[in-house]
Amino acid sequence: MSEQAIYVYAQWNVKVGKLDEVLQILTQAAKKSSEExxxxxxxxxxxxxxxxxxxxxxxxxxxxxxxxxxxxxxYQNLVVKEIVPLLESREVILMDQVF
Known part of the structure; x- marks a missing residue:
């Protein structure tokens, strides 16, 4: 595996009426992910x-x-199991920094 920094760009399209629920769960996921x-x-x-x-x-x-x-x-519990079912679509792009 590369020792170079890697960046993730993810676009989530939330189902109508599910935004508040996604944001509430995402607040927890972001806090825990930031501490990893x-x-x-x-x-x-x-x-x-x-x-x-x-x-x-x-x-x-x-x-x-x-x-x-x-x-x-x-990630497995909050994002995969709880948030993904509340999304219309999700696109994830992995990126390396060019300069």
């Missing part, structure tokens, strides 16, 4: 034109830290 070893940042943004569109921008020290995050109890 190897996490550089965990930022949540909301579209100005569509409040049901959330953008997550996350940074990890390396791929090992990202894999730890994805396999964490926090």
């Amino acid at each position: 070893k190897g996490n550089l940042f965990y930022k949540i943004h909301q579209s100005k034109s569509d409040q049901n569109t959330l953008i997550l921008f996350e940074g990890y020290e390396n791929e090992t830290a990202l894999e730890f995050h994805k396999n964490s109890e926090n």
